[in-house]
Amino acid sequence: MTAQAQEKGASAPVYAPSAEFAANAHVDAEKYAQMYETSVKDPEAFWREHGKRLDWIKPYTKVKNTNYSFGDVSIKWFEDGTLNVAANCIDRHLKDRADQTAIIFEPDNPEEDAQHITYAELHRRVCRMGNILEDMGVRKGDRVVLYMPMIPEAAYAMLACARIGAIHSIVFAGFSPDALGARVNGSDAKVVITADYAPRGGRETALKSNTDQALLHCKDSVKVLVVKRTGGQTTWIEGRDYDYNEMLLEADDYCPVAEMRAEDPLFVLYTSGSTGQPKGVVHTTGGYLVYAAMTHQYVFDYHDGDVFWCTADVGWVTGHSYIVYGPLANGATTLMFEGVPTYPDASRFWQVCEKHKVNQFYTAPTAIRALMAHGNEPVEKCDLSDLKLLGTVGEPINPEAWNWYNDVVGKGKCPIVDTWWQTETGGHLLTPLPGATALKPGSATKPFFGVQPVVLDPQTGEEITTTAAEGVLCLKDSWPGQMRTVWGDHDRFQSTYFEQYKGYYFSGDGCRRDADGDYWITGRVDDVINVSGHRMGTAEVESALVAHAKVAEAAVVGYPHDIKGQGIYAYVTLMNGIEPTDELRKELETWVRSEIGPIAKPDLLQWSPGLPKTRSGKIMRRILRKIAENDYGSLGDTSTLADPSVVDDLIENRMNKG
Ligand code: WTA
Secondary structure: OOOOOEEOOOOOEEEOOOHHHHHHOOOOHHHHHHHHHHHHHOHHHHHHHHHHHOOOOEOOOOOEEEEOOOOOOEEEEOOOOEEOHHHHHOHHHHHHHOOOEEEEEEOOOOOOOOEEEEHHHHHHHHHHHHHHHHHOOOOOOOEEEEEOOOOHHHHHHHHHHHHHOOEEEEOOOOOOHHHHHHHHHHOOOOEEEEEOOEEEOOEEEOHHHHHHHHHOOOOOOOEEEEEOOOOOOOOOOOOOEEEHHHHHHHOOOOOOOOOEEOOOEEEEEEEOOOOOOOEEEEEEOHHHHHHHHHHHHHHOOOOOOOEEEEOOOOOOHHHHHHHHHHHHHOOOEEEEEOOOOOOOOOOHHHHHHHHHOOOEEEEOHHHHHHHHOOOOHHHHOOOOOOOOEEEEEOOOOOHHHHHHHHHHHOOOOOOEEEEEOOHHHOOOOEOOOOOOOOEOOOOOEOEOOOOEEEEEOOOOOOEOOOOOEEEEEEEEOOOOOOOOEEOOOHHHHHHHHOOOOOOOEEEEEEEEEOOOOOEEEEEEOOOEEEEOOEEEEHHHHHHHHHOOOOEEEEEEEEEEEOOOEEEEEEEEEEOOOOOOOHHHHHHHHHHHHHHOOHHHOOOEEEEOOOOOEEOOOOEOHHHHHHHHOOOHHHOOOOOOEOOOHHHHHHHHOOOOOO
């Protein structure tokens, strides 16, 4: 984006969509205004129409039946319709697209051949996997955990579950055996699908061996389906472990689809919150798919024949909605990449874009910052002329990274969609539409169709009605992609999202709305942090630390990190008589990796003989955050502390002196 850059308001530059882009886009400014208005004035009529983008076995007559009253929260969309997600993502495209590539697979090792899987092949693969799961005893409504590398079999497994009506729950392959075991138990899964090893960035994670360890803490009846990825050695438990590649030889090429009700669960995905253990976010069949497909088409301005690449992992919601479900429901060509941005070198992303002629590219600000640090040469040596649009997700993008993405990657001609959403929301809620919305670096701009953001005063809970506003970001009313419940704990669903601000869905994020009505996300207002775009509860890291025999107490906060966005800062109080040593520091880091996974390892760990507490014993996190941010000049009132001298010691020995 270049020509229309202009100064507006206080300081933010504004980039209007180019006339050329707008002319070819699904939606221009006028159409956005008109569609948005209908979507909020008459959601029934709007979604009755847009629900038709799917093939329904039994068409719905009811559209929306939602209730946000605390104590009685219930969200239903298209509830009397029936459909099958796999039929919508595959079978219905066979008539016109059997030979079109559905999935491009780019392996971790660039020397290994890429694969192009057509819709016809995808159909066969998913049918076979469906039959294998049925042979293993999986039935409609059963839970299947996936712990997989980023290989096409992960997508086959998701779609095979959907095909037979099983509920999948993907556990990111970077999670530890303990975390995997907890999720297998949490969802009471019948089968775990995994692979021997997961290659990533030239290294290999032993997924099968991790699964073996995880299952030591699970029911004996849990079975394991093992996909061969590297062919490396694994242990084998007869009767429990099933060999996917062997069963494939016998599996039938056709598997009938299960007729599912719109509100039957499609998947459970565990995510971190401000308290306790991760919760299983439940998404259902009809509304989720309508919403994932519609946002994919409009936000990325996807057109037939385009090659779409979302760099997320299928272990996160972004991979669910924008690698698999949204794109495939739209008959798109979607790219799955097994590797990391910097392997074998920092030009890998751009080489993949060139090789597969990628048209829309969607990644996280943390990846952009990491690549920006390698300079322009790795980008400039690649031919990126097929790129039409760029996107970001996961955390606020800083203007420097936005400008680099725009100038160096997009060559000033690709709109950037900064999409704000959450595991809970199923799809984008605040985002530009590239042919319609004027962009501002760092702003997620405007609501998608049907989305009604409100800014609440955090103290009074009152809605701030002036255009310019700052406060807590909540949503009024529902949208079809919204989560329906927490797996096995509807009360937790209500109390997490609907209790604090009655009548609204509480996002957990703070935001600012500027005079143009554009939204700027200011970050979480709860104890959730975003580390390299991975969502993490500080409470989870704390409970991992205090589970170590030498740790008496721990407090974890986020602090600004140049590449990761936020880093993990841990304050640790040791048991009486235990010496703080560098070895112990390493031991604790390894401990957290094994309790949760490498993504939870503290970046900075400070020994703290005491933590700042109120006289009633509550840890004052505000103070710990300030020290971690190296902003101890503005600690505010510390007079209510039980022992104010604790703070001096913490400042003296702070780790972040940068
Ligand atoms: C943050 C990822 C600013 C936010 C899809 C949210 C963002 C949390 C953006 C959800 C964005 C996501 N700008 N912040 N464009 N996108 N976030 O559940 O704090 O892994 O609440 O979903 O990420 O993270 P989750």
